[in-house]
């Protein structure tokens with residue numbers, strides 16, 4: 001066990017952080033937006049090779065990239081292109097990003113990142129379809145969620161994509177890791193942002209952050225963010241699907257708490273869009289129901305830890321009763 | 322980053338499990354565990370059990386060689402703790418001796434104290450209790466009133482301690498006394514529990530019998546040589562002692578085990594495999610325990626690397642506590658007779674965890690510490 005980043009991992013994170021700091025500014029004109037995808041930064045990260053980290057270094061390194069990028073108020077799509085796609089597709093097959101991850105049964109609904117995507121990975125249960133997204137095929141859907149949302153104008157022709165047989169479980173596994181990683185980065189930023197706010201905002205002659213009821217709940221949010229970080233990285237490191245389920249299940253069951261408390265402590269300011277908080281919190285909210293949300297993730301954990309007994313075992317159980 | 326055990330660590334865990342297999346009686350689960358860890362039965366059993374561990378080099382492996390250990394690293398010590406907890410902590414109260422009483426004496430004890438007590442602890446046959454809390458001094462420990470007045474080469478101690486686990490059977494008490502009027506005029510005395518003037522009364526409670534005790538001191542004469550460090554150094558010594566408890570109890574381990582028992586029981590009753598709601602709750606609980614596990618490992622790792630103490634240990638505690646209370650509520654939801662003649666192991670799990678948010682620093686204090694030291698929020702007025 002070693003919970004510290006290696007020198008290489010540290011170097012990767014530092015290099016990324018300095019690019020994000022220098023180029024990740026939210027343009028003034030976007031301050032009131034619900035979501036802002038920074039295409040320039042997206043291109044820069046790609047040109048700098050960050051999207052190759054999963055294959056060149058490993059899934060944990062890719063997850064680190066997702067986490068760091070999610071700390072910004074501006075959006076760069078990393079979860080699907082830096083982590084899920086490279087872990088899913090054969091090593092010789094690149095994918096053009098940004099990538100949208102889509103539940104096949106909801107094909108006609110709005111999907112996260114679809115308006116910016118050039119490729120969609122569509123989960124059909126057993127199989128996955130890799131579908132190029134043609135310019136003009138998507139109509140944007142308005143949302144308070146902090147990602148661009150859009151739907152196909154016309155039902156896409158799945159036959160035009162490449163079908164990967166049996167890849168469904170693997171897609172859902174890495175999708176869950178990406179959810180946890182993205183949520184870890186965003187939640188951490190949201191907590192830090194709120195901590196700063198409650199230190200500065202004074203009421204009744206004292207800082208909001210000096211009230212114990214505020215402190216204790218903020219600490220709980222901090223704990224959620226911190227645990228999610230390690231759960232996401234462990235799931236990326238091990239490549240075990242149960243770890244991915246647990247990571248998503250943990251953070252998805254805690255989204256409600258993060259959202260309520262972090263907004264609550266900003267009072268009325270937490271309802272505005274000029275205050276940045278929503279860029280992180282509504283990113284986490286957007287991830288809450290993906291891949292079946294907490295219920296599917298939890299059942300998946302339970303099924304893997306306590307698989308249904310075999311027929312022979314069942315016979316013994318009946319006898320025992 | 323690396324989330325796997327090394328081959329040596331796996332091997333070490335196997336060694337500990339083998340020792341447990343050899344040393345625990347066949348009726349451990351049926352007879353001993355339901356009595357609970359502070360029962361006279363278990364405490365007395367710990368004397369033989371720990372002596373057996375000592376023979377196998379598994380009682381104080383992380384202590385320095387000169388005191389009977391073999392300098393094992395914190396991971397080994399932690400693996401040992403995990404396995405002991407998972408088995409129902411057959412070391413009874415002796416986990417305290419090993420984790421912090423011994424190491425504290427190594428730093429602050431006199432040569433004579435080291436000679437006597439470190440040997441005693443390393444033999445596995447000596448029981449200690451911790452005499453800190455008083456009726457009016459729990460969280461606010463500095464308010465303690467039990468007085469020690471110096472008369473020649475003795476202290477005369479008067480007052481009382483409460484909640485003193487294991488006091489009924491303990492040989493020694495690692496005790497805090499007041500030696501002056503100032504808030505921090507607190508001193509540590511190593512008090513033999515058979516000294517004249519000491520009496521112990523047990524009272525009933527929600528945990529099993531034997532857990533809750535009050536200890537009264539009436540003109541108890543304690544030699545000055547039993548003082549640890551100087552007068553007034555108590556606060557410093559206790560802070561040091563508690564830093565060894567940084568990692569806390571690996572609650573996720575016993576939690577996952579209890580969850581496993583609950584699933585087995587539900588399955589046997591035909592209430593698990595066809596019930597997606599129950600499965601969902603089980604999976605959500607397991608994930609919370611996993612979160613607690615990772616935060617606990619994080620703290621052990623920091624300790625192994627000798628990094629400075631921070632509030633991650635408090636974070637791991639509050640996360641463990643939340644998973645534990647969720648599980649207790651789940652047991653309450655699904656087993657109508659869980660606390661009335663149901664599965665004895667689950668009942669024991671439930672009952673010993675009733676004070677989980679109180680012992681070893683209350684949950685509210687953990688939250689305060691993280692808020693103020695970790696997040697840098699201003700102290701509440």
Ligand SMILES: Cc1cc2nc3c(=O)[nH]c(=O)nc-3n(C[C@H](O)[C@H](O)[C@H](O)COP(=O)(O)OP(=O)(O)OC[C@H]3O[C@@H](n4cnc5c(N)ncnc54)[C@H](O)[C@@H]3O)c2cc1C
Nearest residue numbers: 451452453454458459460461484485486676679681683685
């Ligand atoms: C089963 C059990 C075993 C124990 N074993 C031992 C033992 O062996 N030796 C020993 O010395 N002690 C032992 N204790 C005592 C334990 O350490 C104390 O119970 C604990 O420190 C709390 O003190 P208290 O009970 O006086 O509660 P109080 O200090 O009265 O606290 C009551 C409540 O107020 C809250 N509170 C206190 N201060 C604040 C604050 N500043 N802000 C917000 N909330 C606050 C607390 O968190 C708690 O919820 C044991 C206790 C139990 C229950």
